[in-house]
């Protein structure tokens with residue numbers, strides 16, 4: 001992005017924690033980007049970094065083909081912080097030695113430090129840290145000094161002051177290192193001299209200026225879903241180019257209760273955005289009739305969405321750009337040195353496929369942001385909490401939660417049950433603690449007794465999970481009285497449900513959605 005401050009580069013050696021390191025740096029209000037370990041030196045230089053962090057990684061420096069940086073990275077003249085595998089690279093490449101340690105260290109350890117360089121300023125003389133390594137430095141590279149040690153690791157924190165290289169064997173980015181954020185903040189502020197100028201206020205200003213410059217007098221089309229990403233993207237573009245933006249909102253009949261109304265009220269009435277509302281419920285439900293196979297449902301929903309959207313776009317006349325709410329984790333995934341996800345578990349449908357067929361240029365104003373930053377930007381732009389803090393909702397919507405054959409009646413049943421579940425979660429003050437809560441309507445019927453009468457009706461399953469990023473998830477431990485209220489209300493208020501289950505499967509082995 002134009003005018004962005006110089007970044008801290010996180011050089012990624014395949015660590016599961018690289019994204020977390022970049023996020024922690026940004027939480028110190030410093031801009032950071034992730035770059036694959038094998039990026040050519042020129043591309044690193046072109047980013048003009050103020051400092052570099054070598055991430056950890058699963059490899060051993062001695063393994064054949066283990067990831068190595070261009071050695072000239074040490075000559076860039078900027079401070080470097082090596083974490084775990086990253087600090088072992090210092091020893092391996094700068095004249096020390098790394099060996100498999102007799103005592104591997106996983107979990108909590110206690111760091112004793114006597115640092116005077118400022119790197120560990122504000123950190124207790126003895127502090128808890130998180131270790132996860134098999135190899136360790138056995139001979140220090142020349143010129144380095146030890147500034148911290150743990151019981152099993154004599155070289156847990158090291159420094160070479162003249163060139164400002166710092167290394168830690170533990171992981172400052174994880175929550176189990178309670179003073180880790182302080183250490184990363186010291187590195188970026190004290191050692192690298194970064195100003196705390198990465199804020200969502202400054203991001204919004206720069207993004208608006210950038211969009212204005214890029215779009216000029218041209219026209220932008222945005223498929224608005226009402227989710228936080230497309231909402232924030234639309235708001236930014238609207239602030240930048242006003243009525244040159246047209247948003248299209250497709251009601252596919254698979255939305256949550258009140259969702260279509262909320263989106264129209266917020267964007268058209270509050271923010272005066274040119275919003276075209278397309279009621280395509282009938283068309284989607286007709287196309288989905290009789291289809292039970294999850295992937296087949298997804299494909300139909302994706303295809304019909306593109307058809308409906310393209311028809312509307314044709315009616316609107318010429319557009320130049322298509323806005324998308326692509327986020328930084330998607331960008332990192334697509335350029336990752338270690339490759340993206342190897343197996344497609346579910347074919348995710350968003351607005352993929354549109355740009356190729358419509359020959360529009362992509363406008364992706366959120367490419368730099370992590371999810372929590374998108375929410376902060378949304379707040380900054382005045383979006384209501386209902387949108388900013390909404391739980392994630394899949395593109396195919398209730399289509400993948402209405403298990404078995406989809407009918408309008410079953411969708412209405414599911415929508416009502418879902419609304420009760422969310423309402424009770426909000427009333428109990430638990431909405432913010434839960435990553436995602438949803439109801440699935442199952443393809444089984446059960447016998448019940450309601451008002452002295454035998455019933456034979458539908459069964460639904462509640463699902464609520466906690467998660468950091470949807471890659472893994474744990475089921476949420478509700479107080480039993482909340483579950484009881486939800487079950488009572490669903491059986492009493494929703495016409496065709498007579499039995500309510502609670503799903504206690506984590507991910508893995510389950511996925512968050514049922515289909």
Ligand code: XMP
Pocket residue numbers: 345346347348349350392393394395396436470507510511512513514515
């Ligand atoms: P799973 O079910 O794979 O879901 O554990 C992980 C996260 O992704 C969401 N999800 C989707 N989002 N299009 C989307 O935009 C999709 O097709 C889709 N399928 C799943 C899901 O709700 C959860 O947050």
